[in-house]
Amino acid sequence: MANFYINPNNVVHELPKNNQPKFFMFGVPSYTNLGDQAISLAERKYIEAEFPDYQYIEIVEEDDDAAIPVVKQCITKQDIVAFTGGGNMGNLYLNHERARRKVFSTFTDNLTISFPQSIHFEDNEAGLYEQKLSQEAYQKNPNLVLVARDAQSYHRMQTTFNNKVIFTPDMVLYMKSVNWEFNRNGALFVLRHDSEKVVKKSTIDNIKDILGNERPVKRVDTVLDEPQKITPVTREALFDSELELFSHQEIIITDRWHAMVFSVLTGTPCLLFGNSYGKGKHAYIDWLEHINWVSYTDEEDTERIKQQINAVMEAKTHAYDLIPDFKQLHDLIPHNR
Amino acid sequence: MANFYINPNNVVHELPKNNQPKFFMFGVPSYTNLGDQAISLAERKYIEAEFPDYQYIEIVEEDDDAAIPVVKQCITKQDIVAFTGGGNMGNLYLNHERARRKVFSTFTDNLTISFPQSIHFEDNEAGLYEQKLSQEAYQKNPNLVLVARDAQSYHRMQTTFNNKVIFTPDMVLYMKSVNWEFNRNGALFVLRHDSEKVVKKSTIDNIKDILGNERPVKRVDTVLDEPQKITPVTREALFDSELELFSHQEIIITDRWHAMVFSVLTGTPCLLFGNSYGKGKHAYIDWLEHINWVSYTDEEDTERIKQQINAVMEAKTHAYDLIPDFKQLHDLIPHNR
Structure with a gap:
């Protein structure tokens, strides 16, 4: 028996x-990746604020x-079907892709929206096989619109699928920024443990040496060990806690795209390293390069990394506005009927 | 008395x-920038091939x-008005912006398309003044659609104007690639002389030292001194000559975005340096990062530059397909009526 989260x-x-x-909204995460949880929270906030005529x-x-099957039986022409956004379209996370x-x-008769995603099918036999299965499935739906959250994914989606593709930022960038003015003390390393990890341990050790002489250094991941499960009921409090954690830091060093997003929202200096297929790099360059207190690097040279860290730590926060960048999604959704 | 170029x-x-x-199509260049000439050529090829029902x-x-005034008097509802693409939306090239x-x-009653552009209004009094004039003019036209040719410009256009914005590559990337299999000999430096120039003379001299020991080195610009004027009648032969020139080179070193595009079309190894506001960098990262024989850099370190040059010179050419990336423009233009 399925649970439907009305609110x-x-x-x-x-x-x-x-x-x-x-x-x-299908595919809402219950796993403990706070980035994906923040996406599903932002998706609800977005639709409830911008399109209040929908339940x-x-x-x-x-x-x-x-x-x-329950939705299939009750759905009417005016309803919209969506699948949650993230960085998991492709063959690396097959449970999501399936x-x-x-x-x-x-739901081929309804407007169907794949919320902002990045996409990566590996260029090998397994990747191409799964890509073909996705092509066959997606093309059954003439009302399906894919949303890309970076230009690399926009290109890949358009060359992979026949469906309409639109271009917006990651949904978490729709969330309001906060300015809690806590005292900031310490450097927080937010690092992956998964297969997308590429930043070298020696690079991280060197950065710890630079930063740790002057301040406390901690390491976490945005994927939590506890609780074991997060639901639409519990996620907002955890999201708020994460923003509070970030708001206490002097600097975030990360290879997690959403740690950069949380840094943007909280005005926290942040240096982002790459993952295995460039999703953070591209999203940063497309949407956040003009935001002074965050930066991206592939560097391994300690002196150059130090310069980049100093630059973001010395930067003053400033106003920014990414809401107009959601316009292609906004124009897609019928409203005021 | 105006000239109308029918063909x-x-x-x-x-x-x-x-x-x-x-x-x-308004604003077609007669000045001798081969990049802009190639754009206007590609625009005609695109509309004639994809939408042959239009004159x-x-x-x-x-x-x-x-x-x-001549067009205003004759125009009917079914006609489309467009302004040529390029890298000149903003306050740096005011004759174009005006x-x-x-x-x-x-032409506020007709579908009006600003072909793929990058945009840059300077963040100073003059820039903001001109931006306000453009905002006032653009918003008079509810049927105006702006096309951005890189994600940075997509963001800037959406935050600057109320008009609909879509996202495609530069039109020259619609042109067919050529494979003339000439013997390649020499390095060609294609470098700006204008206000957008930022790459240092010392960097260029260092690269000449690396490359010149083994091969002839020449320097040109894609802005020609002769002829003094190019028209829709003469541009295609000059475009073909430029592709032929590129097809004879072992390597192109440039700070001109369209020199990279010509390198893509001819399978010529190319290293692109930045201009004053990132238009080449962003267009490269958005559309061309997967093309092995071209690369972008901001480096000044000779050893690192040498590695990048070696990488593009050793790369094998491969198939690529950017045509699906024009889909948002294709969907915009009514056809088969």
């Missing part, structure tokens, strides 16, 4: 019976299979 | 009287003022 305090097992148009209903990923195929190829 | 061998002074829908009529920039404002604010 953070209202989980139901049957779909509401009313005439309000519905916005069904927003979330389905967490483990309920996708059970929910699909769920996406199933949702896209099922 | 390369047919220049007329009155608009053709027939029922065929018209595609009016394509070019107006060169010095005729814009005389042509506007012409753009005039065209956009005149």
